[in-house]
Amino acid sequence: MTFSLPKHVIILFFFLTGSAWAQKGPNVTGLVHDPTGSVVEFATVALHRASDSTVLKTEFSDAAGTYRFPSVPAGQYFVSASQVGFARSQTNAFTVSTSNESLPVIQLKSSSATQLKEVTVQARKPMFEREADRIVVNVDGSPLSAGATSLEILSRSPGITVDQNDNLALRGKQGVLVLIDGKRVPMTGSELADMLRSLPANSVEKIELITNPPAKYDAAGSAGIIAIKLKKDGRQGTNGSLTTSYGYGRYGKFTSGINLNHRHKKTNLFGSYNYNDRNVFTQLILHRDFYQNGQFAGSSDQENQGKTHYKTHTYRAGIDYSVSKRTMAGIVVNGMALDAKASIPNVTKTYDAENQLQSSYTSANNRGLRIPNLAGNVNIKHSFDSTGKRELSADFDLAHYETHRLQNLATTFIVPAISPTILAGDLSGALDITSFKADYVHALPNKGRLEGGIKFSQVHSDNNVLFTNIIDSQSVVDTGKSNHFRYDENINAAYINLNQTFNKLTVQLGFRGEQTTAKGQQVIGNAGFSRNYFQLFPSIFLKQPLSKNHDMSLSLSRRIDRPTYNQLNPFRAYIDATTYFTGNPALFPQLSYNVELTHTFKQKFITSVSYSRTDQPIIDVVQPAPDGNRQAVSTFQNLTRSDYYGLTLTVPAQPANWWTMDNNLVAYYQQFVGNLAGTSLNTGIPAYSINTANTFTLGNGWTADVTGNYRSRQLYGFLDIRPLGQLNIGLQKTMLNKKGTLKVNVTDIFYTSPLHATSEYDNYKESFNQRQDTRVATASFTYRFGNDTLAPTRRRTGGAEEEKRRAGGA
Known part of the structure; x- marks a missing residue:
């Protein structure tokens, strides 16, 4: 497969790259x-906005008493520091422009010294923080995280x-x-949603929404990156937290968890x-x-209503381990065991062209799902000098994922009165991922920076589907629905990122190359495909301060979204007697070109204008079988496109x-062009979403x-979605000498988030209403134990992120 950039993108790209890095x-x-x-050591150091004292970032001082806040936007700030046994102290206000800022020493005083009086410092992080290239959602501090899942937190985040x-x-x-802790989640669509429903919000520290990532990240993610960071205690000694919650909507929801951390000298043990x-x-x-030949041929009505019971262990x-002052090594093992059972009865009636009843039947769809997953990571990080100007890190990942689906679809016919049928399905799949990556960082003169890295990944997927029809107690294999699909993929990648400062202009330029070899084989029917292609993914970021209060930035990138492994898998999964899901082995990757121009006023008010062109976009469709x-x-x-x-x-x-208050507006126009099911598509409408978040400090710990x-x-492809929204409220109280936190909330108070949509083709029209258990009242309690001496944390990423994300299907 080859590619060519649009001429206007090429001209703009090379005009900008001529400036600098x-x-x-x-x-x-x-x-x-x-x-x-x-x-x-280990003092808590916070960077505050000078205008209103809001905490923007928090770090810890290291063994030399040094702290560092990287990539701070231009503006006015002050820094505060605190430690057990000392009173909080702060610097005077200072201005950041284009050069590094080295501040005077912060001298902590004894706990009886005078406290800050002239400034009221917010102790709790804001729900949303804005950085140069991302939005940070601080999950842990919000009462709305009580009893919630990661998917629910995401659905309430700006732009999601x-x-x-x-x-x-x-x-x-x-x-x-x-990404979860730097590793790609091995699922997409409903399987990703099940995973995020199984990840309680009480285990998440923050979520980062990155709209235009640099070349260091895998080239996947044409819309951007959602990076979820799990909690990890940074205190010395043995520490941890216990959390339990119960919520009730239409049904009950229980969550409980424990986090433990033991840090002593060179060793840090952690688990959850x-x-x-x-x-x-x-x-x-x-x-x-x-419809047939433009004439109405009949219709159908159906209702599915049921309950799904999820039990998950994560x-x-x-x-x-600190091998030396300059070398850190680590091992991480994580897993999930999900067990879900669903009972979804269905009532269906079909009518002929004269609207006369043609058939009537009921179906009982009983489904079982087991997903045992296990992944391991070995990592090492080495600094070649004491300043950290040259660093090398490496990760080796192994992961094994399984999916076991059992389905029993029993249909009883009322009109006409014929024998009932049972369709039984056993859908099993296994996925193995091996990945290695290495990254090198080298500081250059005049505040320059060079980054480079390589990555190798190998994926093997094996899915076997067996369907049997049971009629009059006789079981017969359904060869038309059964299938066996194997998929192998190898991706080799390398990237380079260059950064340099020239006067006030800052620029980051990156190139990433990825070589992909893929082979899919349907054992039944002996059909398959083989693909081998190389892609280059350039990216550029520029930032120019215009004045004290105004900054401008521009980013450009080219990205790819490969089909997930299950999107390629042609197995069938029946939703009800008239609807089934199947993958499409004929899918091609979608390629996108992205441009975004951003203006920042007083470091707070942000306006972004963006454009993206996607070739061969992959969309989810429902069409006549x-x-x-x-x-x-x-x-x-x-x-x-x-x-x-x-x-x-x-x-x-x-x-x-x-x-x-934090308010976010996303207004956009998205046009789709294509042809499916004999229907030409060339349409789009203006759309927008509004998100507002309000935090109230009520006093006495509330x-x-x-x-x-x-x-x-x-409009999304052929789907026309009606307006929807929701309102949520939460309360939080700290107690027990700040070791305990009580949270209560009610989500979707007015139950205004049910989905209403239509989908229309030349020969088929569908309208549907979908409701879920979104109005829920929840209470939770968290207790933290251990000492209060903090230690610096280190980042932990892995190398198999892209492959794990694509392991899931629709």
């Missing part, structure tokens, strides 16, 4: 000392939407890359375990119209000292959050 912002550094002048098939979109675009027991209500009402354990019988198939298809024009506004406000979101009508 640079980093995204200067660093702020300093030292923390005690009253005797000795260094203070989740559609009726559980596909994630960022600012209206699908093709999102999801979470148990999730949730019952989820779903309702789907469908109406379908069928666990994580690891060790970090090729075998007729008024069945519909849910599958994936490539369209010809899509064009996206977006406007994003970020407007924070502080109406009062006790009230902070805080409250009120969030709301609204999505206008939107």
Whole structure:
């Protein structure tokens, strides 16, 4: 496969690259000392915005008493430091422009010294933080995280939407890359959603939404990256936390978990375990119209309503060890065991062209799902000098994922009165991933920076599907539905990132190359495909301060979204008697070109204008089944192209000292062009989404959050989605000497998030209403134990992120 950039992108790209290379912002550094002048290790150091004292970032001083805040945007700030046994101290206000800022030593005082009086410092991090290239969602501090899942937290985040098939979109675009602790989640669509439903929000520290990632990341994720960071205690000694919660909507939902950490000298041991027991209500009402040669041929009505019971065990354990002052090594093992059972009865009636009853039947769809997953990572990081100007890190990953689906679809016919049927399915799959990556960082003169790396990954997927029909107690293998599919893929990648500063202009330029070899084989029918292609993915980021209050930045990138392994898998999974899901081995990767221009005013008010062009976009469609019988198939298809024009506004406000507000507007126009099921598509409409988050400091340890979101009508391919939204409220109280936290919340108070949509082709029309268990009241309690001496944490990423994300299907 080859590619060519549009001419206007080529001209713009090389015009900009002629300027320079640079980093995204200067660093702020300093030292923390005690009253005797000795260094203070592990002090909590916070960077505050000078205008309103809001905490923007938090770091810890190292063994030399040094702290560092990287890539700080231009503006006015002050830094505060605290440690057990000392009173909080702070620097004077200072201005960051284009050069690194080295601050005077922060001298901590004894605990009886005078406290800060002239400034009221917010102790709790804001719900949303804005950085140069991302939005940070601080999950842990919000009362709305009580009893919630990671998927629910994501669905309430700025610019994030989740559609009726559980596909994630960022600012209206699908093709999102999801990372957990730097590792790609091995699933997409409904399987990714099940994984995120199984990951309690109480185990998550923060979520980062990155719209235009640099070349260091895998080239996947045309819409951007969702990076989830799990909690990891940084205190010395043995520490941990216990959390339990119970929520009730239509059914009950219980979550409990424990986090443990033991840090002593050169060794840090950590682990966590979470148990999730949730019952989820779903309702789907469908109406379908069928046409032949432009004439109405009949219709059908059906209702699915049932309950799914999820039981999930997630666990994580690891060790970090300081081999020397410059070398760190670690091992991490994590896994998940999900067990879900669903009972979804269905009632269906079909009508002929004269609207006369043609058939009537009921179906009982009993489904079971087991997903045992296990992954391991070995990592090492080495600094070649004491300044950290040259660093090498490496990761080796092994992962094994299994999926076991059992299905029993029993159909009883009322009209006409014929014998009942049972369709039994056994869908089993295994996925093995091996990956290695290495990254090197080298500081250059004049604040320059060189980054480079390599990555090798190997994936083997084996899926076996067996369907049997049971009629009059006789079991017969259904060869038309059974299948066996194998898939092998190898991706070799390398990247280079160059940064340099010239006057006030900063630029980052990156190139990433990926060689892909893939082979798929259907054992039944002996059909398959083989692909071998190389792709180059350039990216550029520029930032120019215009004045004290105004900054401009520009980013360009080219990205790819390969089909997930299950999207290629042609196995069938029946949703009800008239609808089934199947993969599409004929899918091609989608390629996108992305441009974004951003203006920042007073470091708070952000306006972004973006454009992206996607070739062969992969979309989720429901269309008439090729075998007729008024069945519909849910599958994936490539369209010809899509064009996206977006406007994003970020407007924070502080109406009062006790009230902070974060408002986010995403307005966009997305046009799709293609041809499916004999229907030409060339359409799009303006759409927008609004997200507001309010935090109230009520005193006596009480805080409250009120969030709301609204999505206008939107078109996505052939799907026309009506407006929806929700309002959520939460309360939080700290107690027991700040070791305990009580949280209560109610989500979707007015139950305004049910989905209403239509899908229309030349020979088929479908409208549906979908409801889920979104209005839930929850209470949770967290207790933290251990000492309060903090130690610096280190990053932990892995190498198999891209392959793990694509391990899942729809």
